[in-house]
Amino acid sequence: MDFALNEIQAMLADSIEKFIVNDYAFEARQKYAGSELGYSKDVWQTFAELGWTAVPFSEDDGGFDGGPVEMMVVMERLGRGLVVEPYLANVVLTGGILKRAASAAQKTDWLQSMIAGEMQTAVAFVERQARYEISNVSTTAAKDGDAWVINGAKGYVLNGDNAELLIIPARTSGDQNDHDGITLFGVAANSDGVSIRGYETVDGLRAAEISLQNASVSAGRVIGEIGEGYGALAGAISDATLAISAEAVGIMTALTETTIEYTKSRVQFGVPISSFQALQHRMVEMYTACEQSRSLMMWAAMTIADDANNDSEQSARAIHSLKYQIGIAGTRVGEEAVQIHGGMGVTWDLDVAHYFKRLTAINILFGNADWHLDQLATTSD
Amino acid sequence: MNDTFSAEDLEFRAEVRRYFETEFPQDILEKQNKAIPLTREDIVRWHKNIYEKGWAAANWPVEYGGTGWTPAQKYIFADEQARANAPAFLTFGIGMVGPVIYTYGSEEQKQRFLPDILEFNTWWCQGYSEQGAGSDLASLKTRADLNGDHYVVNGSKTWNTLGQYADWIFCLVRTNTDVARRQEGISFVLIDMKQAGVSIKPIVLLDGEHEVNEIFFDNVEVPVENLVGEEGKGWTYGKVLLQHERTGSAHVARSKYKLRRLRTLANEPVEGGARLADDRIFMSKVAAAEIELKALEYTELRTLASIEAGKAPGPESSILKIAGTDLIQRIDSLYLEASGYYALPYVREQYDADFPAENYVGEGTETTSALTYFNHRKHTIFAGSNEIQKNIIAKHVLGL
Numbered sequence: 001m002d003f004a005l006n007e008i009q010a011m012l013a014d015s016i017e018k019f020i021v022n023d024y025a026f027e028a029r030q031k032y033a034g035s036e037l038g039y040s041k042d043v044w045q046t047f048a049e050l051g052w053t054a055v056p057f058s059e060d061d062g063g064f065d066g067g068p069v070e071m072m073v074v075m076e077r078l079g080r081g082l083v084v085e086p087y088l089a090n091v092v093l094t095g096g097i098l099k100r101a102a103s104a105a106q107k108t109d110w111l112q113s114m115i116a117g118e119m120q121t122a123v124a125f126v127e128r129q130a131r132y133e134i135s136n137v138s139t140t141a142a143k144d145g146d147a148w149v150i151n152g153a154k155g156y157v158l159n160g161d162n163a164e165l166l167i168i169p170a171r172t173s174g175d176q177n178d179h180d181g182i183t184l185f186g187v188a189a190n191s192d193g194v195s196i197r198g199y200e201t202v203d204g205l206r207a208a209e210i211s212l213q214n215a216s217v218s219a220g221r222v223i224g225e226i227g228e229g230y231g232a233l234a235g236a237i238s239d240a241t242l243a244i245s246a247e248a249v250g251i252m253t254a255l256t257e258t259t260i261e262y263t264k265s266r267v268q269f270g271v272p273i274s275s276f277q278a279l280q281h282r283m284v285e286m287y288t289a290c291e292q293s294r295s296l297m298m299w300a301a302m303t304i305a306d307d308a309n310n311d312s313e314q315s316a317r318a319i320h321s322l323k324y325q326i327g328i329a330g331t332r333v334g335e336e337a338v339q340i341h342g343g344m345g346v347t348w349d350l351d352v353a354h355y356f357k358r359l360t361a362i363n364i365l366f367g368n369a370d371w372h373l374d375q376l377a378t379t380s381d
Numbered sequence: 382m383n384d385t386f387s388a389e390d391l392e393f394r395a396e397v398r399r400y401f402e403t404e405f406p407q408d409i410l411e412k413q414n415k416a417i418p419l420t421r422e423d424i425v426r427w428h429k430n431i432y433e434k435g436w437a438a439a440n441w442p443v444e445y446g447g448t449g450w451t452p453a454q455k456y457i458f459a460d461e462q463a464r465a466n467a468p469a470f471l472t473f474g475i476g477m478v479g480p481v482i483y484t485y486g487s488e489e490q491k492q493r494f495l496p497d498i499l500e501f502n503t504w505w506c507q508g509y510s511e512q513g514a515g516s517d518l519a520s521l522k523t524r525a526d527l528n529g530d531h532y533v534v535n536g537s538k539t540w541n542t543l544g545q546y547a548d549w550i551f552c553l554v555r556t557n558t559d560v561a562r563r564q565e566g567i568s569f570v571l572i573d574m575k576q577a578g579v580s581i582k583p584i585v586l587l588d589g590e591h592e593v594n595e596i597f598f599d600n601v602e603v604p605v606e607n608l609v610g611e612e613g614k615g616w617t618y619g620k621v622l623l624q625h626e627r628t629g630s631a632h633v634a635r636s637k638y639k640l641r642r643l644r645t646l647a648n649e650p651v652e653g654g655a656r657l658a659d660d661r662i663f664m665s666k667v668a669a670a671e672i673e674l675k676a677l678e679y680t681e682l683r684t685l686a687s688i689e690a691g692k693a694p695g696p697e698s699s700i701l702k703i704a705g706t707d708l709i710q711r712i713d714s715l716y717l718e719a720s721g722y723y724a725l726p727y728v729r730e731q732y733d734a735d736f737p738a739e740n741y742v743g744e745g746t747e748t749t750s751a752l753t754y755f756n757h758r759k760h761t762i763f764a765g766s767n768e769i770q771k772n773i774i775a776k777h778v779l780g781l
Contacts, residue, residue, distance in 0.1 A: 129654030131721045138653050156722040176653055199742060202727045202751045209726075209742055268517035278768060331714075338758050342515055342766060343540050346587050346759050353587035357755060360717070361725055368718060370662040 003298060005073065012066075013073045015050060020081035026351045029082050037162065038206035039085045048117030053091050056239070057099055061107060062115055068301040071239065072246040076297075079250025082354055084204055089159035090114050092243045094121040096236025097167055097184060101224030110165055110186060122163035124154035124210055125237060132367035134169075134237055135179050135230060139212065141170035146219050148172075150185060150193075150212045160208030161198020164189050168212065172227050184229035186221045187212075203361035204354060241319050241366045242300055245326045248362045249293050251355045252330060255337040256286045258352060262341055279340060286336050289329035296325045317379070320372040327369025330359040384682065386453060394457045401465035406430055413466045416749040417734055418590075421504075421546045424471060428501035437499050438475050445483050445491070446499045452685035456634075463634035473542070474498040474505040477622050478551045481569065485610035485618050494571070508538035508552035508572070508596060509619065515540075516769050518553070519563040519616065523598060525554040525570060527605070532556070532570065534578075534601040540763065544581055544594040547574050553615050560613075569615035571607040578602075586759075588752040589729070631681045631705035636674050639712050643667060646719060646746070657719055666718075670711050677704050699774045703767050706760040713754040720747040727752075 005013060024043070032040040047053050055070050057063020064070070071092070078087060091114070098111045113119035130136030139152025150170050160166065166187045174181025189196060193215030198208040224232055260283055263274035273279055300318040307315045334356035338345035345352050363369060386394070401410075409427045412419060419427075431437050439455045441447030450458065462469075470476065479498045482490055497503040514521040523536025534554060544550065550572050557566030572579070578601035583591045610618055644667065647657035657663055684698040717724050723743040731741055731748065741748065761767045775781045 126722050128723070129651050131654060133654075136654060156725060197740075197742070200727045200729075201725045202755070203725070207726065267513075268515065268520070273516075278771070335758065339761060339766075342762050343510070343759075346756075346762065348585040348587055348589065353755070357587065357751075360751065360754070364717075364722060364724060368721075370660070370718065374660075374662055 005069075009070060009073050012052075012055070012070060013077060016052070016074060016077040017080075019046070019050075020077060020083075024081045024083065026082070026354075029084060030354075033084045033204040038200070038204075039162075044085045045117050047085060047087065048115065053087075053117060054115045056091065056095060057111070057115065061099060062112055063099075068239075068242055068304040071243050072297060072301045075243045075246035076250040076253075079247035079358075080254045082204075082251070082351065082358060086120065086159040086162065086205075088240060088243060088247075089123070089163075090121050092240045093123040093125070093158070093236050094165070094167060096239040097123060097223060097232045100235050101184065101229070101232035102186075103223075105220070106186065106223060114165075119164050120159060120162045121165040121167065122157050122159040122208075123167045123233075123236065124157045124160065124169065125233065126154060126156045128153070128155050132371045133177065134233055135182065136177050137169050137171045137182050138176055139168065139170045141172050141183055141185060141217070143172075144216065148183075148185065148217045148219070148222070150187070150215045150217060152212050154210045154212075156201075157208045157210050159206060160210055161196060161206050166194070166210065167223065168210075169229055169233055174227070179230040181227045182229045182233065183226050184223040184232060185217050186223055187215060187217055191215050191217070201361065203358045205361075237366055238304070238315065238319050241323050242297075242304065244362045244365055245293075245297055245300070245322050248326045248330045248359055249290065249297050251359055251362075252286075252290045252293060252333045255333055255352065255355050255359075256283065256290050258355075259283060259286065259337045259340050262344075266342075282336055282340065286333050289333050293325050293329045296322045313379075317376065320375045323367060324369045324372040324376070327363040327372070330363055331369075334359040386457070390451075390453050390457060393454055394461065397458055397461040398464075400434060400436075401461055401467055404430070404434065405465070405467060410465060410467060412734065413468060414745075416746070417732055419468060424468070424546075425501055425504070427468065428471065432500050437501070438479070441475070441479060441499075442483065445479075445495050452682075452689045456682070456685065459634040460637070463638040466638065469635065471504075471543070473507050473547075473551075474501070474503065477507065478505050478549075478571070481551070481609060481618050481622050484621065485569075485614075487606075489606065490571075490609065503548045504543075504546050506541055506544040506547035506550045506574075508541060508550045510540045511537060512539055516766055518619075519567070521553055521555060521567065523552065523554050524558075525556050525568060525603065527556070530605055532603045532605065532608070534570070534572065534598040534603055536598055538596045538598075539584070539593075541581075541594045541596050542592060544574070544596055545583065545591070550574055550579075550596065551609075553619050556612050556615075564616040566613055567615040567619070568612050569609045569618045570603055571609065572598075572601065572603050576601065586756060588756045589727075590756070592756075631677055631701040632709055633674070633678045633681050633705070636705075636708050636712055637678070639716070640667065640671055640674060642746075643712070643715060643719065663715075663718060667715060670708065670715060673704070673708050673711070677701070677708060680704065699770065699778050702764065703770050703774075706767060709757055709760050710754075713750070713757050716746055716750040717754045720750040723747040724751040724754075 051064060052074060054063040055066040055074055059065050094114060098107060102111060114121055125134050127136060127138055141148045141150045150168060166189050168185045168187050169182050170185060171181055172183040187194060193213045195211050196208045198206060201207050263279055264272050266273050300322040303318040304315050337352055338356050341352050344350055347353060406427050409423055436448055438447045439450055439458060443449040475498060479495060482494050509518060511521050511523060525532035525534045552570050552572055553567050554570055555566055556568040560566035578599040580597045582595045584593045584595060586592055650656060681701055684694050688694055724747060726742045728742045730736055
């Protein structure tokens with residue numbers, strides 16, 4: 001048993017930590033988040049040059065052959081930096097689908113461009129009526145000669161307003177909630193019939209509402225087999241759930257440390273407020289929540305790493321357990337950090353509020369705590 | 382024991398309901414329902430509308446323009462105001478400085494300030510907290526030095542709400558530093574915001590809104606007649622005012638409205654998806670919040686009843702702020718959960734009045750659920766943080 005990072009993982013961790021400390025101060029993050037694009041192209045190019053965009057891909061795909069543990073290492077540090085560059089949307093979500101299901105030609109056209117930092121992408125995994133059920137797909141694709149015609153609407157498409165390539169799950173057969181019958185399409189964002197309404201999100205990212213009206217897509221843009229897209233989609237969402245959980249652990253750790261430091265420097269009633277036992281106990285609880293979350297994160301990463309196809313019951317259970325824990329602990333740590341900072345905690349100018357907002361969004365993303373608890377509660381064995 | 386309304390009460394309820402349905406500015410209610418922020422002009426206009434109805438000051442003595450309502454009537458009014466989703470009163474004038482002036486002010490001050498407060502001709506704001514004096518308010522440093530017929534005020538105040546719209550500010554200032562207890566030597570003064578030496582700097586909150594400010598005083602001259610009551614007694618007056626602030630802080634009527642509406646939302650059918658009302662985990666939390674609300678409502682009613690009986694509010698009133706603000710935040714969390722992904726879009730332009738409805742991202746309360754959840758974190762921080770409230774209860778109620 002060994003919970004330490006190996007040499008390569010430690011180097012990866014170290015390089016990202018250095019980047020965050022030296023080049024990604026909170027002020028820079030705020031500048032990028034508030035810019036027209038919503039992130040820094042230069043920073044994104046740096047990620048590509050340093051190989052971080054290649055982490056979870058096989059060597060054949062031009063990657064570093066990283067698995068869940070490497071992804072955990074990257075995301076925890078990006079969380080700490082409150083990074084707004086679209087790593088989750090591109091590398092984890094799009095990458096997660098393409099590495100599982102794309103053809104060799106698609107990998108060359110799309111995955112390589114994405115890894116090189118040259119193409120922005122998005123996966124449209126949300127439909128309004130579906131809430132967190134990714135198999136609930138009402139968007140349809142119908143065969144029209146050699147092409148497919150897509151109709152429907154997708155919501156909260158992360159990075160959707162900057163993406164050139166949109167991965168659209170659409171129903172080609174079956175009932176609205178069936179796993180079978182979902183097909184994945186790689187749609188060019190500038191196609192006729194595709195309209196994109198981009199916006200900021202409350203946690204400083206960018207997303208879009210996308211509507212598809214008779215959008216025609218060539219057969220070469222079908223990713224994987226017709227009607228069998230659910231597996232790749234679910235796999236990518238599972239990767240992404242682990243990824244944002246690790247991001248949350250990075251954020252929770254940063255918030256706990258910041259809160260402890262703040263209470264040591266804030267003097268009221270003639271003493272640092274860190275001397276009040278009522279606050280000490282609450283910071284102990286924040287710390288405990290962080291470490292419990294970290295433990296579940298490591299367990300989940302190792303469980304998935306041992307599950308080659310990432311499709312066992314045990315992997316699913318690990319992901320549900322982890323995301324439940326992250327939802328509860330993240331909310332708790334975020335709210336407490338704000339409260340203990342007092343008025344300062346609710347100001348725009350301090351990083352505390354922005355960490356808190358990101359934790360709030362992470363709790364919603366890919367199913368909130370209740371939803372994951374329900375998945376576990378209704379599992380038969 | 383008896384908690385039923387009389388026939389007169391029911392008649393009063395019908396009258397108040399009619400008022401909000403017909404006489405109250407309907408465009409303001411429409412903005413409220415669409416979550417469009419009110420302008421300064423909107424806020425002044427609806428306050429004046431209620432003033433003209435004679436209902437501006439439920440808690441003031443009748444001689445100064447109060448309504449003379451019974452506790453039951455006050456309860457009914459608050460309930461109907463929330464039921465109509467009408468905005469809450471801006472508390473600084475009528476709720477805070479008004480009672481201090483009519484309780485401790487001179488005859489001249491009463492005549493000069495109270496009518497304009499009542500009629501909402503002057504917009505008041507509050508100058509209490511400072512950078513170094515938050516929970517430990519008595520450590521405040523803004524000073525007022527007597528110089529002939531006026532004080533010279535220097536220092537700064539923070540977490541000032543909506544001061545950018547204000548005409549006047551009431552402040553706690555230090556008039557004497559040579560005192561045994563820090564609470565002595567603090568005075569309550571009224572300062573005209575529109576004079577030399579007063580400047581204002583916005584503080585943007587986590588939801589991106591400019592709601593609070595820092596206010597700076599640089600050799601601001603304040604005539605001695607703007608001192609309320611006795612010099613050095615400001616701490617006592619200020620505490621009285623904070624108690625007024627706290628008794629209104631249970632927000633029972635508003636929470637009741639929001640929970641009722643949440644059930645309605647949860648029961649709306651979702652085409653091709655599941656209704657929230659069928660989610661037992663979520664609905665269990667709604668039910669738990671409803672139980673908490675009922676307890677809070679009766680705790681507040683017990684307080685009102687003891688005030689009506691001529692007694693001081695009992696110890697149960699101390700928990701109103703804690704339980705009330707905790708419940709507000711719980712309900713906000715439920716709205717956030719109910720919104721799912723649609724809590725997350727932050728489409729600022731859709732809060733503009735002329736934004737076309739067909740371009741909305743999200744529907745109704747979804748569009749503000751996250752921002753409200755974020756913004757309302759302030760409830761457990763301001764007006765004496767809940768930690769300070771617990772200290773007060775531990776010391777003064779439980780005798781610990």
